[in-house]
Amino acid sequence: MIQQTEFFFEGGRSGVLLIHGLTGTPMEMRLLGKGLHKAGFTVHGMQLAGHCGNADDLLATGWRDWYASVETAADDLLGKVDHLFVGGLSMGALLALKLAADRPAQVSGVGVYGATFRYDGWSIPHMARLSFLLPLLKRLGIGRHRSFMEQPPYGIRDERLRAQVSTAMLSGDSAAAGLPGNPWYSLAEMYGLAADVRRRLPQVNAPCLVAHASDDDVASVRNAELVVRGVNAPTELLLLEDSYHMITIDRERRTLIEHSAAFFDRVVTAGNAGRIAA
Template identity: 35%
Template sequence: MPLLPGAEPFRRPGGPVGVLLVHGFTGSPQSMRPWAEHLADAGLAVSVPLLPGHGTRWQDLQPTRWEDWYATVETAFEELAAECGQVFVCALSMGCALTLKLAEKHGDRITGLVLVNPSVRSDNPGTVLLPVLRHLLPTLPGVAGDIARPGAVEVGYDRVPLHAAWSLARLWRSVQEGMPAVTRPVLLLHSPQDHVVSPRNSATVLARISSTDVTELLLERSYHVATLDHDAGLIFGASLDFVRRLAPAAAVDAGNHSG
């Protein structure tokens, strides 16, 4: 299947500090691209993989499982870690769940995590029906495009395939169980007005992770896809500050990539 315009993966080599950016469920690298370019322009090496089943049509997502998405994130992380002395992981929505899973397994190799509107739990009582419902109904209306800024568009699916949604619910359970093993520094940014995930998701992350270096920022002017919304600049700036605080080489290297 041809990729949707803008959904292609994105890589840019850079200095000794790398950033892996992970998009959300039914979304694509397009939602992370401006953020990745901002970090790359500051001299960081960036990688934005396209998760399996994403970026084409919802039918391609249907047979994939969270283990497939995670394997792609892990591979991209290994590639970046082979090139860079320090690696950060930035993520949106379900990408945050995959990132927390990565931090549970490879925490000692990750310098810090930036989580935007994490999706780590169900806010819909109907989720308990997914094991049965997925055999009766192929899809439900999509969740892409929850953005306050006029004219901003997210490249994603207009349907949620239920086999994949069922697997996402299994990912949430696995991630919640593993959160106490997460000890790395965390910058968590979330929108009080989010029509896809509730504030309870961010509260769950903050309550369950074992990290002691934790910064929480509110995205007051944005909805769920905050990386493309009014607060995008806040996300980009705060994440770059976070990287430079924890990886001094990033600040030193920035002088070689001005402009």
């Protein structure tokens, strides 16, 4: 059964929509959300369709369903704020970029956190690095009930936090820590999303804060560089030296919060100045 784990913190007239990653949960965005709220933002940590349940719940959905839930959450937040920012972790970063490409008049800026177009980090097993072949296997009907199981260090450099998260994940508490594995077919859907977003990057004209762990165990920095090179917008690259993939909860989360709040504030100030000048 899918559990609802979304959160909403009411603040000022600038709002941030936060999107978790594949097989993840809004809990991985909650600390970032609290920090942004403390900085004055209205924050909605949304839950993607099919997530926070079991593998069958997830397999009943695809990337278009996940994106539709992002659009619904964005529409809801747009009714409450004057400036809409969107930030996502891992696959959530791709969904955030797609929203910016599709809605250039509505998205003021993007927080691109640990963007994952390919799983090519140092902890990914050799077999899993071939997961870009999964869309073909899905079309052939092969491997519907197969999964790539999560591997230590689970995207978390902080050992104490890693132990807490892995215990919750492996105990089956998907609402708190996500699923312990990535179903092949869901990964195939993610690669379909990644291909779509790569084509659409030149249509992103909202300023982007691209934050990535320099020693990311799941997705190498090449993923961040793809965004910096591909978008048609001002970018700021933030490389975090003491974190792994889950930068929203790992050791440098406060640095990420500070940079995100300052970046979004600068975008609002620049936009207001432009309107005054006009």
